[in-house]
Amino acid sequence: MLEMLKKFTVNDGFFGRFRKLVTDVVIPYQEKALRDEIEGAVPSYAIKNFELAAEWQETGHCSGEHHGYVFQDSDLAKWIEAAAYSLIASPDPALEQRVDEVIDLIGRAQFPDGYLNTYFTIKAPKERWTNLQEAHELYCAGHMMEAAVAYAAATGKQKLMEIMMRMKDNIYQHFITEKAPGYPGHPEIELALLKMYEATGDAQCLELAEHFINVRGVDPDYYVKEAASRPGKVWGMDPKDRAYAQNDVPVRAFLVAEGHAVRAVYLYTAMAELARRTEDRALKDACQRVWRNITQKQMYVTGGIGSSAQGEAFSVDYNLPNDIAYSETCAAIGLVFFARRMAELFHTGEYGDIMEQALYNTVLAGMQLDGRRFFYVNPLEVVPGVAGVVPANRDVLPVRPKWYGCACCPPNVARTLTSLACYAWEEGEDMVWSHLFVGGTLDLRDTKGVTIDVQTNYPLKGKVVYTMHPVEETASFTLAVRIPAWCEGVTLRRSGQKIYSRGMGTPVGDPIGDGFAFIEGPFREGDTVELSMDLKPRRIFANTHVAADSGCVAFAYGPLIYCAEGVDNHNEILSVRASRSLDPVMVPITEGPLQGLLRMDIPGYRLESDDGLYSARRPRAVPYTVRAIPYFAWANRGENEMRVWLPEL
Amino acid sequence: MLEMLKKFTVNDGFFGRFRKLVTDVVIPYQEKALRDEIEGAVPSYAIKNFELAAEWQETGHCSGEHHGYVFQDSDLAKWIEAAAYSLIASPDPALEQRVDEVIDLIGRAQFPDGYLNTYFTIKAPKERWTNLQEAHELYCAGHMMEAAVAYAAATGKQKLMEIMMRMKDNIYQHFITEKAPGYPGHPEIELALLKMYEATGDAQCLELAEHFINVRGVDPDYYVKEAASRPGKVWGMDPKDRAYAQNDVPVRAFLVAEGHAVRAVYLYTAMAELARRTEDRALKDACQRVWRNITQKQMYVTGGIGSSAQGEAFSVDYNLPNDIAYSETCAAIGLVFFARRMAELFHTGEYGDIMEQALYNTVLAGMQLDGRRFFYVNPLEVVPGVAGVVPANRDVLPVRPKWYGCACCPPNVARTLTSLACYAWEEGEDMVWSHLFVGGTLDLRDTKGVTIDVQTNYPLKGKVVYTMHPVEETASFTLAVRIPAWCEGVTLRRSGQKIYSRGMGTPVGDPIGDGFAFIEGPFREGDTVELSMDLKPRRIFANTHVAADSGCVAFAYGPLIYCAEGVDNHNEILSVRASRSLDPVMVPITEGPLQGLLRMDIPGYRLESDDGLYSARRPRAVPYTVRAIPYFAWANRGENEMRVWLPEL
Secondary structure: OOOHHHHEEEOOHHHHHHHHHHHHHHHHHHHHHHOOOOOOOOOOOHHHHHHHHHHHHHHOOOOOOOOOOOOOHHHHHHHHHHHHHHHHHOOOHHHHHHHHHHHHHHHHOOOOOOOOOHHHHHHOOOOOOOOOOOOOHHHHHHHHHHHHHHHHHHHOOOHHHHHHHHHHHHHHHHHHHOOOOOOOOOOOHHHHHHHHHHHHOOHHHHHHHHHHHHHOOOOOOHHHHHHHHOOOOOOOOOOOOOOOOOOOOOHHHOOOOOOEHHHHHHHHHHHHHHHHHHOOHHHHHHHHHHHHHHHHHOEOOOOOEOOEOOOOEOOOOOOOOOOOOOOOHHHHHHHHHHHHHHHHHHOOHHHHHHHHHHHHHHHHHOEOOOOOOEOOOOOOEEOOOOOOOOHHHOOOOOOOOOOOOOOOHHHHHHHHHOOHHHHHEEEOOOEEEEOOOOOEEEEEHHHHOEEEEEEEOOOOOOEEEEEEEEOOOEEOOEEEEEOOOOOOOEEEEEOOEEEEEEOOOOOEOOOOOOOEEEEEOOEEOOOEEEEEEOOOOEEEEEOOOOHHHOOEEEEEEOOEEEEEEHHHOOOOHHHEEEOOOOOOEEEEOOOOOOOOOEEEEEEEEEEEOOOOOEEOOOOEEEEEEEEEEEHHHOOOOOOOOEEOOEEEO | OOOHHHHEEEOOHHHHHHHHHHHHHHHHHHHHHHOOOOOOOOOOOHHHHHHHHHHHHHHOOOOOOOOOOOOOHHHHHHHHHHHHHHHHHOOOHHHHHHHHHHHHHHHHOOOOOOOOOHHHHHHOOOOOOOOOOOOOHHHHHHHHHHHHHHHHHHHOOOHHHHHHHHHHHHHHHHHHHOOOOOOOOOOOHHHHHHHHHHHHOOHHHHHHHHHHHHHOOOOOOHHHHHHHHOOOOOOOOOOOOOOOOOOOOOHHHOOOOOOEHHHHHHHHHHHHHHHHHHOOHHHHHHHHHHHHHHHHHOEOOOOOEOOEOOOOEOOOOOOOOOOOOOOOHHHHHHHHHHHHHHHHHHOOHHHHHHHHHHHHHHHHHOEOOOOOOEOOOOOOEEOOOOOOOOHHHOOOOOOOOOOOOOOOHHHHHHHHHOOHHHHHEEEOOOEEEEOOOOOEEEEEOOOOOEEEEEEEOOOOOOEEEEEEEEOOOEEOOEEEEEOOOOOOOEEEEEOOEEEEEEOOOOOEOOOOOOOEEEEEOOEEOOOEEEEEEOOOOEEEEEOOOOHHHOOEEEEEEOOEEEEEEHHHOOOOHHHEEEOOOOOOEEEEOOOOOOOOOEEEEEEEEEEEOOOOOEEOOOOEEEEEEEEEEEHHHOOOOOOOOEEOOEEEO
């Protein structure tokens, strides 16, 4: 998966916009935040903490105190990771030098025995490994390992990798050699260790990842015992809330997705990756069970997961309230991670479909179109004066804040949007899998003797053209192109000749199995594979068990879920209704921050109700065209009403 | 108002059932609860606390500790009040003797200076009046004053009245004579003092009530100062949350209903009563503003108020979620109190309409049909497995519990249902106002020289017949009969002759003004006034600003709001839809706990959706008759789905 970072060069009109934003705006902004240089913002202290930890290593004492969350180190790690990905596409020697300096600082903060964590250096030096449940020690290590892998991939520089290999050695010594009990409170290191293994082949990385996955929940009382004996506490979490902590049963016994949503999907991501590497049937089955539970019972139509604000957690099946949705940006990102590993594990199209659903909707919604504000919580209905105000709706904000005290989401968006290559593509022995439709150039000369040029304006248009440029006369491999399940009208042409068609004129070819079309080589210079998807507006209906969506319809165009905002609809979203029969039309947006996107004009009605609270008179329905925009672009024009699910009339 | 307690004898088929339950089941059950004699229930300690306080008065020390809430005394007070009302209709010498003994005990617990409160006797004897915000001292006094008034009215016995007059003297001494600052954290004593004034004419009662109303919010920092100086705390409430405590502004400046809902309506009740007695224009205006805000912006269709579980509070305009509704039973009762005073203050029918809406729906829903279980929270949508389980829905229970640690609601229902006479009737100088349609006999021989016999099967049938029995040959007064605004078809006959009709054949008579028909005397023996209301099922539509009710309709029959329950609908409430055009029909229920009530069969559909979470296929609509029952009778047949607002199709 990681090899795609340098093999695929994105030159996509749609994602190019976001990539550029991350490179030009988010990464510099976040660097300032980490250096406490943003006036008026709460200082991060993330770099300052490393400076203090380095001082401690070098002098034996600290001139200051640790500040910020117990997981503050991870903010710096995610920034390094995003910067690394950005450097691949946009070389920037000055940035690279600053990252090098930060890595030097990190190295100086490391203990001689390899241990690295500023909180446990400055604040609680005697409490290493005593509070796995709350203290995010392994989580911070995991993020720094991901950063190390990314920076090595981007620059070839190994220093951070070496630092984190020493930290891995320290962890290995403690948990494997010395047989210390326990497992991470916030899963993350498992998937990071598997990335380290992928990048280096170091067997201990695989062994350690497998260890943390295997021991989890085998002793479901581990946190209870830990809480009874540990010297300090961070938040005072309930150690007996085992389902919340995903340690009620061993992971292979998981039946449904439960607990803190981000922790869950980070763990499932590692489980799926490990299952693939070890061909572990029980682990595969557990992954499929939680996958099905998430996507068939607990996922918003926007690809958001974790509906409960309390605990940032999964709820129960079908409990998907729109106005008090939590749907954390990081959880949708974690679902993309999980989906990508599942795609590689099972090779059916549904994983790419869900990856796309989460990415194009909730993940993108996490960032304002100018890259300067971010959502942590992604509701599907917002009423100003209620959202962020009424206690039950307090976590749901109607506009993106500039930053967060707990700033996990913004850099998570940044690192995801700069590493799209990993999610778009997968390479097998004789296969090339196209999971996402992103324009760019895929350089597979080393492995398949071919360069594939991808031209597309997706998701604004439905055409994707893959043009082959073999190094030799021909290149022999099979191109597997995902055919989205949501797409009714599909045509596939090979060098102009229709080889498959459904829903667009006379059907051609056999039904496509497992969500992929397989186009076998050999390919010659200029050979094309052209996928045409009919992106006409489509209606989505929720299962009737979803109480919040009763009587409602959602609209989509391609992978993009649409929503109606007050600013386009006389601030009367609550009174608009969608026609049950008339079809929407797409209209280009020619001005404002949404310029270049497509508006959806949905035939419908505007209700005129009496002034009173209740009335015997049915509200008068006046024909009205509801103007909808892509969900990811909501809240870019000030505070206003928003709804994804529209009542039908 | 209180004089009606003995003047009106209820013999109503509908309310008779509830009255009997309260007398036969609730009052004895609650007595056992107060005496800690219910096995398996949390002990109340309410009587034990008084025994300990009496011991303290008599010996100077206590052999035990105070238990229960700081307002535990009020549970005993409300029980005495309910028992008193019950004794009027159902004399019970044994019960009366036990109440007398309890009153003796209360008297023994009183300080020589008149002060009475077990918490501040046993637990915090040096902290009298130091924590008005939290400690419910004046609240408990108010409830015991209401009990004293009720018991004197019922039995003529004055002992409790004398006890509470001494307590009033003590309060007067502290707040008036000694000019102590402050006002009650939980309003209640204001309305109680006005009842004391009504019962006794004691001017200090009126003065003290007026004082507490007038000083409230004049110093909006009173609680802040108190919190800074008080020796102890009860809950640690935020003294700066002034709108929550209804002390942000003086009461005459109230614009909207805010804060804790029960506190608010108890305060508004006293404000309306005081405004009537003092003809205070500014106070009247404030009452009308909060009334309009409640009934036109913040009230559920069931008459429930206070939608926010956090703080048991009013929310913002139109924020009326159904599945996380709080809608406390006590708040609906308080709305009945407020409405009754507003009716007497302004004499328009809307107040009786709302009184009826709250009483027949949320207040009655507060009690199981067998009188043995009670709701504190009254949702308008329940999904088992979500209600009471998912954190956001934790306060919403799908079945009534047996009792509560904080048991304010059950005795509140009991005292309300046993004092219906006060709410049904009002007597003016030349007027008799019929606010509610309750069968029984109104003995006005002393004042109007007439007995009025009321025959009705309301709300099952729409006919109400008032038959006059003058003492002399004629009786001269005007009978004002409320004509519900929701009723489209009304006919009024005087001794058989149609004097007014609307919506039922040819209109007769002038439009009725202000929601009342006025039938002037003189009346002779056997003269009748017959009101016929067409109780056909009716649809109710919410204002489009109510997000939770978008696309939905509610159904009512007379004053009864209906709901659909799973037990009558194959446990498929979320998939049923109401027809937009076909009309429901009423069907008698002939068996089970709802026997004698009317079911509403609503033509509609059952949707069959795909198994998946989302689908492009519109769920298939199969014709289906939705069976609905009166809202107050829900959750009498086990845990199951319930919905008041049904999506239309």
